Amino acid sequence: MKETVLVTGAAGFIGTHVCEALLAQGNQVFGLDDFSTGTRRRNVPYELVQGSILDQEAQKLVDQLKPRVIVHLAALTGTRRSHLETQRYLNVNIMGSQAMMDAAVRVGARFVFASTSSVYGKLKSPSTEDAACAEPSWKYPSSHWRRRSRTSRQLRHYFRYQSMKQLKL
Numbered sequence: 001m002k003e004t005v006l007v008t009g010a011a012g013f014i015g016t017h018v019c020e021a022l023l024a025q026g027n028q029v030f031g032l033d034d035f036s037t038g039t040r041r042r043n044v045p046y047e048l049v050q051g052s053i054l055d056q057e058a059q060k061l062v063d064q065l066k067p068r069v070i071v072h073l074a075a076l077t078g079t080r081r082s083h084l085e086t087q088r089y090l091n092v093n094i095m096g097s098q099a100m101m102d103a104a105v106r107v108g109a110r111f112v113f114a115s116t117s118s119v120y121g122k123l124k125s126p127s128t129e130d131a132a133c134a135e136p137s138w139k140y141p142s143s144h145w146r147r148r149s150r151t152s153r154q155l156r157h158y159f160r161y162q163s164m165k166q167l168k169l
């Protein structure tokens, strides 16, 4: 079924491919990216809006579009840089994710969130997705770790009390 999908971080590595795949399936795709690290390409075959997930404009965009699905991929991902710009990383990765979750709840959108295999720490092989999450190694940036665990906890809350449909990858 054709759906309206908002992809945050649409100009990033994963976002670019997700947008193309969603479009190929006949969905109406809107991308949101502040191009802080993402690539600004010309003539993308879907609407790609410049803006930050932290801004009020992003909330207005969600209210206007009323997407059926929000694929939340916007993030600051550089490990080394995250140790130098901790506040900025925490802000985007945690407060930005919270803002997009709130928006999804408000308009009743399903929420797709990209986690990371790093939440499992060092696992013995073979590993499974339902393995317990470990403490992060000191190398793993706290904004990444807290984003995963805090966003996951918040998503559980929304699932229980607001019937939010969601998918964590």
Ligand SMILES: NC(=O)c1ccc[n+]([C@@H]2O[C@H](COP(=O)([O-])OP(=O)(O)OC[C@H]3O[C@@H](n4cnc5c(N)ncnc54)[C@H](O)[C@@H]3O)[C@@H](O)[C@H]2O)c1
Pocket: 008, 009, 010, 011, 012, 013, 014, 015, 032, 033, 034, 035, 036, 037, 038, 039, 051, 052, 053, 054, 073, 074, 075, 076, 077, 092, 096, 114, 115, 116, 117
């Ligand atoms: N690439 C991987 O192998 C991998 C593996 C596991 C998890 N992930 C997770 O998937 C997500 C996307 O990863 P990626 O590899 O595509 O990263 P990426 O850095 O290529 O893309 C992130 C995008 O978010 C945008 N962005 C940053 N701050 C923003 C803001 N405030 N508002 C709007 N856009 C903003 C950037 O400009 C960029 O285009 C991340 O959460 C990442 O941790 C990625």
